Amino acid sequence: MHTKHYADEAVIDKYVERIGHLLKRNPNYRGLSVTWYGGEPLTGLRAIRKASQRLIECCRRNRYDYLSDMITNGLSLKPKVFQTLVAECEVKRYQITLDGTAESHDQRRMTKRGAPTFDIILQNIVYVTRTEIYSHHNYEISIRVNIDKTNHRYATPLIYLIKARHLQEKVSMYFTAVVDLGSNDAGKDSLDADFFAEEEVEWLYLCYENGIRVRILPERVHSVCTVENKDSEVYDALGNMYACWEFPYDKVYSQGESRIGNLFDSPATYNPNASLRNWAAVVDSGKTGRKSCVHLPVCGGGCPKSWHEGKSACPPFKFNYKGKLLLDYYIRKTRAKKPLEVPGAMSQKTA
Numbered sequence: 573m574h575t576k577h578y579a580d581e582a583v584i585d586k587y588v589e590r591i592g593h594l595l596k597r598n599p600n601y602r603g604l605s606v607t608w609y610g611g612e613p614l615t616g617l618r619a620i621r622k623a624s625q626r627l628i629e630c631c632r633r634n635r636y637d638y639l640s641d642m643i644t645n646g647l648s649l650k651p652k653v654f655q656t657l658v659a660e661c662e663v664k665r666y667q668i669t670l671d672g673t674a675e676s677h678d679q680r681r682m683t684k685r686g687a688p689t690f691d692i693i694l695q696n697i698v699y700v701t702r703t704e705i706y707s708h709h710n711y712e713i714s715i716r717v718n719i720d721k722t723n724h725r726y727a728t729p730l731i732y733l734i735k736a737r738h739l740q741e742k743v744s745m746y747f748t749a750v751v752d753l754g755s756n757d758a759g760k761d762s763l764d765a766d767f768f769a770e771e772e773v774e775w776l777y778l779c780y781e782n783g784i785r786v787r788i789l790p791e792r793v794h795s796v797c798t799v800e801n802k803d804s805e806v807y808d809a810l811g812n813m814y815a816c817w818e819f820p821y822d823k824v825y826s827q828g829e830s831r832i833g834n835l836f837d838s839p840a841t842y843n844p845n846a847s848l849r850n851w852a853a854v855v856d857s858g859k860t861g862r863k864s865c866v867h868l869p870v871c872g873g874g875c876p877k878s879w880h881e882g883k884s885a886c887p888p889f890k891f892n893y894k895g896k897l898l899l900d901y902y903i904r905k906t907r908a909k910k911p912l913e914v915p916g917a918m919s920q921k922t923a
């Protein structure tokens with residue numbers, strides 16, 4: 573999702589209007605959770621500040637809780653920007669992706685001019701986590717490591733590097749197998765599911781031994797992602813609404829049946845049955861073959877978009893749950909001496 577569009581005042585007005593409507597529609601709601609995501613959100617910092625202020629004000633006025641997190645490449649996350657995000661936008665949790673160490677990360681994540689980015693991002697993490705505000709409040713940076721055939725051997729050196737930079741106990745880490753989600757062939761180098769699952773247990777063990785916070789066992793989930801909650805919506809900078817995070821700006825999914833509608837159009841034109849919105853019914857029907865899976869209560873069924881495209885979305889846990897249960901047992905036995913698992917970790921983005 574790469575675009576130069578930024579939400580202007582008129583679009584921000586529409587976000588606030590729509591979210592206010594969704595909150596009022598259900599008297600059981602106690603708060604609003606906002607995730608800033610897509611392309612690189614920090615390039616639109618001005619729009620994020622404006623929208624956050626309006627949404628926070630709306631929540632305060634109506635006594636709703638306000639929660640906010642951000643998925644960022646970390647390149648512009650300087651301490652000053654972090655402090656603005658915390659103070660003005662109440663963004664408390666950050667997910668930053670590193671594709672291994674500099675050797676692998678810089679092969680695929682460069683600036684527009686082709687310059688390397690790994691050292692800048694890592695230094696930003698070091699500086700941000702050293703700020704007083706980060707150490708004294710419950711802020712969290714979670715490092716997501718995308719893994720495929722081309723970079724899996726750099727995961728272990730990255731764990732040691734995080735320790736060497738004294739980031740253990742300040743950040744958490746998790747490992748995600750790269751799969752094809754957009755229309756960009758990202759999954760062409762995907763690892764075999766069994767191999768990734770086996771390696772993942774090793775990396776998690778290594779993190780634990782090096783004092784880096786990790787989540788070992790999945791928790792009970794009641795829905796898989798935004799698509800299953802009819803009041804969870806994804807907005808792009810032009811006011812288009814979707815059920816799935818991967819739809820905006822996508823060549824295939826940004827239009828037609830995948831679009832719920834546009835915030836500037838009459839609500840009467842919105843499509844309540846936009847693609848994937850009725851995913852719970854698909855699972856119930858047994859069409860995906862996952863309804864009887866014993867892991868369903870903790871995986872929620874896996875990414876609906878992948879299943880919809882005919883690709884298996886079973887999580888690594890299905891293949892490595894025995895290893896994870898043993899690791900969890902080991903951690904419980906040795907817990908007194910080592911940091912705990914990630915407390916109330918930011919929901920790890922499944923896409």
Ligand code: SF4
Pocket residue numbers: 753796797798799815816817818848874875876877878922923
């Ligand atoms: S998990 Fe899959 S369906 Fe759900 S938001 Fe992410 S990409 Fe979309």
